[in-house]
Amino acid sequence: MSDAPIKLTGPGTVPGKAWWAPTMGRMTARARLATTAIAAALLVITLVVWNLPTVSQIVTGDSEPALTAREEELLAENQRLQDELDVSRSQSAALRGVVADEQAARKKGEDAHAQAQAEREAAGSSGSGSGSGSSRSSGSGSGSGSSAARSGSTGTGTAAASAPAPGTEQGAANPQAPQPADPAAPGPQTPPTAPAKAELLDPDTRYFGMYTEQAPFNWATFDDAAQQVEHRQNMVGYFGGWDQDFRANAVTRSWERGLLPMLTWESRPINAQNDVVEEPDYTLPKIIDGEFDAYLTQYARDIVATGLPLAIRLDHEMNGTWYPWSETTASGGSINGNRPGDYVRMWQHVHDIFEANGANEYVIWVWAPNIINNLPASQQGLDTLQGLYPGDDYVDWVGVSGYQRPPIRDGNDSTFAYTFDRTLNQLRQLTDKKILLAEVGASETGGTKPAWIRSFFQGFDPGRNDDVIGFTWFNLAVTTYVSGQLSTNDWRVGSRANSKAAFADGIADPARNFGGESLRAAEEPSTAQAQLTAPTAPAATAAPSPTATPEPAPTATATPDPTPAPTPSPSTTGGTP
Structure with a gap:
């Protein structure tokens, strides 16, 4: 098969001219019809493209589509909850800071109290209060x-x-406890x-x-x-x-x-x-x-x-x-x-x-x-x-x-x-x-x-x-x-x-x-109670013996720490306060 190009000739054609090219200064009917169709198609495409939502947002500058009333309501509720959460977190952080400060102050006070007590004990020469052990031990x-x-x-x-x-x-x-003038006296x-x-x-x-x-x-x-x-x-x-x-x-x-x-x-x-x-x-x-x-x-x-x-x-x-x-x-x-x-x-x-x-x-x-x-x-x-x-x-x-x-x-x-x-x-x-x-x-x-x-x-x-x-x-x-x-x-x-x-x-x-x-006000003791608490010394001695009222x-006498902190409270949920 020959590779030479085929030349089309016939009625209404001019050698060297395309079918759509004007002849003698005028477009043919076929050319005019084709041009009209192309122009109409371009117009339709343009209208479709310009009315796409994405293009509309770009042209108008809108970054988001319009929200419905329900969406706006949900956004407002979300913002309110976020604000409450931020406040709660701030309050929680503040409370933790207060507790930490109080814990540190309490520890400092306890250390100072312990040091002072140790110094008093070191300065003493002998103990007093020998009866305290039995009174506590007998009844706790x-x-x-x-x-x-x-x-x-x-x-x-x-x-x-x-x-x-x-x-x-x-x-x-x-x-x-009563403190004597001489600080070295307490044992x-x-x-x-x-x-x-x-x-x-x-x-x-x-x-x-x-x-x-x-x-x-x-x-x-x-x-x-x-x-x-x-x-x-x-x-x-x-x-x-x-x-x-x-x-x-x-x-x-x-x-x-x-x-x-x-x-x-x-x-x-x-x-x-x-x-x-x-x-x-x-x-x-x-x-x-x-x-x-x-x-x-x-x-x-x-x-x-x-x-x-x-x-x-x-x-x-x-x-x-x-x-x-x-x-x-x-x-x-x-x-x-x-x-x-x-x-x-x-x-x-x-x-x-x-x-x-x-x-x-x-x-x-x-x-x-x-x-x-x-x-x-x-x-x-x-x-x-x-x-x-x-x-x-x-x-x-x-x-x-x-x-x-x-x-x-x-x-x-x-x-x-x-x-x-x-x-x-x-x-x-x-x-x-x-x-x-x-x-x-x-x-x-x-x-x-x-x-x-x-x-x-x-x-x-x-x-x-x-x-x-x-x-x-x-x-x-x-x-x-x-x-x-x-x-x-x-x-x-x-x-x-x-x-x-x-x-x-x-x-x-x-x-x-x-x-x-x-701690209710004591009533007057009966005769039998008085006899039980009376001293065994001669009757002239009206005061009770030391063993009766130790x-x-x-x-x-436990001295309070100088700067104590509150005891942590139990849970605020479930069955506790």
């Missing part, structure tokens, strides 16, 4: 023999006139003594304990509460975290007053926020795997070195969902990387370390779940507590946290029975260990507090709950959110006059067998 388990020492350390009833502000010292409630203080653990486990009288803002590092509010309810405590509760070493002064200061100290020991930092359940550095598997063994070993050895008993409520309210040591949510999801069975393994691991170092000779282990009333239905059954109980070989007392708190649910008749009975029945199916109501309180919100307090003490009437050996009252006011509204729950015994009167009357009933010293030793 039963509350009978320690009252003299406690009364000596708190002075007269003038403290009840007005409650001291948090963090302040109250002279009338915490008098200093070294006699170390406090305490009953053996076995005596404390099964006391002759019930425990009346209390958590206050600063005890046992400062006794001002603790003593004021005792004055308000006309009865001294024989137990003191306080909180500690796993970023803190063992605080021997908390134990020694308690036993100087004949008080059993109970540490609520939380496996998280002491300043952790209560609404944070994820603490990746403090998971149960990490504890079980030994990451805290060195810390736990030293803690146990420090307890042995102190040589005084204390109760430890380790990782309480584990059956709830508001702490990082809980295992699962109501739907079965993991909390903080924990697994079913981890809580028991953690508890046994800690207990074994203490046992290996001799600390269990001094520690009363308190396993304390929350009352089941307000838990999700899936966590109210006996099987939940059974899966969390470490076993009788690892527990000394069984405890429970329970509050009369808003919102008051249907069926809540403000009674001991409603609050505690269901939980106590389950605990008794688990074990026959003695039971301590380890954290209790009632809020003024709702107006049911006086009635609840009266019923609460009726729960200690003879024959009702004889295996319950006492309670520890949460004596603080806490501001939290209740049903989305900011609300202050005043758990304090003196929140109102009628609540205070109900408490004072309830604990004063001798049939309920509470230890500690009654004077407290100077060591019973």
Whole structure:
């Protein structure tokens, strides 16, 4: 086939001209028709392109399409929530800063106090107060023999006139021991003594304990509460975290007053926020795997070195969902990387370390779940507590946290029975260990507090709950959110006059067998009582003998630390305040 180009010729064509080229100055009909079609197509394409949304935005300068009313509403709501979150974060950061400053100030004050005390002891030549040990030792388990020492350390009833502000010292409630003019005269203080653990486990009288803002590092509010309810405590509760070493002064200061100290020991930092359940550095598997063994070993050895008993409520309210040591949510999801069975393994691991170092000779282990009333239905059954109980070989007392708190649910008749009975029945199916109501309180919100307090003490009437050996009252006011509204729950015994009167009357009933010293005005003794307290010396000597009215030793007067910090409060969610 030839490669030469083919030339088209014919009627109406001009050699060398294309079909669309004008002939003799004019376009052919075919050319005009084609040109018109092309122009129309270009016009259509132009209109389509210019009306595309992307091109329209570029030309007009609009960066986003117009929002619908619903989208604008959602954006506004999102911005409002973001603003609230920013404010909350700022407040949280500020509060953490305040707590950190107070912790540092307290530590500085404690160091200064300890140094001053050491200097006084070094300057002394001989001890006085030799009788303090026997008076404290004889009754701290039963509350009978320690009252003299406690009364000596708190002075007269003038403290009840007005409650001291948090963090302040109250002279009338915490008098200093008289200081002679010569600073070298005071001798070294006699170390406090305490009953053996076995005596404390099964006391002759019930425990009346209390958590206050600063005890046992400062006794001002603790003593004021005792004055308000006309009865001294024989137990003191306080909180500690796993970023803190063992605080021997908390134990020694308690036993100087004949008080059993109970540490609520939380496996998280002491300043952790209560609404944070994820603490990746403090998971149960990490504890079980030994990451805290060195810390736990030293803690146990420090307890042995102190040589005084204390109760430890380790990782309480584990059956709830508001702490990082809980295992699962109501739907079965993991909390903080924990697994079913981890809580028991953690508890046994800690207990074994203490046992290996001799600390269990001094520690009363308190396993304390929350009352089941307000838990999700899936966590109210006996099987939940059974899966969390470490076993009788690892527990000394069984405890429970329970509050009369808003919102008051249907069926809540403000009674001991409603609050505690269901939980106590389950605990008794688990074990026959003695039971301590380890954290209790009632809020003024709702107006049911006086009635609840009266019923609460009726729960200690003879024959009702004889295996319950006492309670520890949460004596603080806490501001939290209740049903989305900011609300202050005043758990304090003196929140109102009628609540205070109900408490004072309830604990004063001798049939309920509470230890500690009654501060109610003493009645004139009967003839028989007078004969029992009369001296054996000749009748001319009317004053009682020293043994009948023992004077407290100077060591019973525990001087408050100069700059104490508030004790961390428990969780503001779930079953606690």
